[in-house]
Amino acid sequence: MLALACAGAALTTSVQAQEWPTQPLRWIVPYPAGGGSDVVARTVARDLEKRLGQTLVVENRPGAATIIGATAVAQAEPNGYVVGTADSGTLAYNPSLYAKLPYDPARLTYIGGLAQLPLMLAVNADSPFRSVDDVLAAARKTPGKLTAASAGAGSPHHLALELFKQRTGTDVLHVPYKGAAPAIQDLLGRQVDMMFIDLAAGLPNVKAGKLRVLGTATPERLPALPGVPTMAEQGVADFTAYAWQGLVGPAGLPPPVVDKLSASLAQTLKSPEISAKLQEMGVTPMPMTPAAFRQYAQQEFDRWAQVIAKAGIRLE
Numbered sequence: 001m002l003a004l005a006c007a008g009a010a011l012t013t014s015v016q017a018q019e020w021p022t023q024p025l026r027w028i029v030p031y032p033a034g035g036g037s038d039v040v041a042r043t044v045a046r047d048l049e050k051r052l053g054q055t056l057v058v059e060n061r062p063g064a065a066t067i068i069g070a071t072a073v074a075q076a077e078p079n080g081y082v083v084g085t086a087d088s089g090t091l092a093y094n095p096s097l098y099a100k101l102p103y104d105p106a107r108l109t110y111i112g113g114l115a116q117l118p119l120m121l122a123v124n125a126d127s128p129f130r131s132v133d134d135v136l137a138a139a140r141k142t143p144g145k146l147t148a149a150s151a152g153a154g155s156p157h158h159l160a161l162e163l164f165k166q167r168t169g170t171d172v173l174h175v176p177y178k179g180a181a182p183a184i185q186d187l188l189g190r191q192v193d194m195m196f197i198d199l200a201a202g203l204p205n206v207k208a209g210k211l212r213v214l215g216t217a218t219p220e221r222l223p224a225l226p227g228v229p230t231m232a233e234q235g236v237a238d239f240t241a242y243a244w245q246g247l248v249g250p251a252g253l254p255p256p257v258v259d260k261l262s263a264s265l266a267q268t269l270k271s272p273e274i275s276a277k278l279q280e281m282g283v284t285p286m287p288m289t290p291a292a293f294r295q296y297a298q299q300e301f302d303r304w305a306q307v308i309a310k311a312g313i314r315l316e
Contacts, residue, residue: 117242206225
């Protein structure tokens with residue numbers, strides 16, 4: 001009888017999963033409305049909901065380095081109706097930055113990749129620095145005098161700076177802000193010397209002639225900035241840094257639900273219209289299978305854990 005009951009329950013779950021979705025979904029974004037992550041989610045959601053046949057409601061749960069949003073996803077009922085954006089901070093940085101987290105990245109259900117945001121070293125257009133060599137010469141002449149803004153301690157911008165310092169053996173003063181917008185504002189106002197900035201946030205000011213990009217933290221030159229050399233081209237070896245995002249759900253999502261959602265997400269990201277919209281924003285679509293996304297996140301965790309440990313960064 002127990003075996004029959006278990007088989008019946010499994011069959012019911014399977015049928016429910018095949019019929020999924022039968023109601024609107026909530027997409028939790030761990031950042032404020034109007035920011036880059038929010039715009040990416042809403043852009044993707046508008047197409048994805050057509051493929052799923054249900055409305056996708058984007059819900060902003062910002063704060064605490066994505067911990068609030070990630071915890072909300074982790075604690076949701078695993079029925080496929082709550083998913084969320086998880087980024088490099090959520091999955092790769094936070095486990096090394098914080099002694100304890102209210103969510104476990106390993107227990108989340110990985111659905112697929114969303115987007116990559118290339119990072120690049122930028123200065124004010126009026127800055128005397130015209131190359132990475134110029135920055136390195138100044139940093140070595142007066143260690144600790146140059147300042148570099150970031151969107152906050154433990155952000156991709158901050159960790160790219162720490163990686164730069166480690167790879168070049170230089171001492172640059174980190175100046176954390178509460179978000180990318182005020183950091184960029186002070187970079188534009190020349191209150192700080194430089195910033196590792198993501199392409200999406202920096203491109204409008206680069207096009208407007210307000211910021212100068214000295215080098216990209218990418219393996220190859222960016223199509224949007226073909227005249228800007230990579231860090232490797234300028235002698236900074238093994239220097240790759242992206243901000244990135246993916247879609248996750250709570251532990252225990254039924255495999256048929258994951259398969260359907262992952263396939264639909266990949267189709268959306270590969271669609272010419274959505275791909276073009278994201279790339280216009282300076283965002284590179286990153287379609288991945290659940291397994292590939294989990295592996296990518298693990299590789300990023302392993303790599304950045306070393307950088308964080310060497311820099312001695314711990315957050316409360």
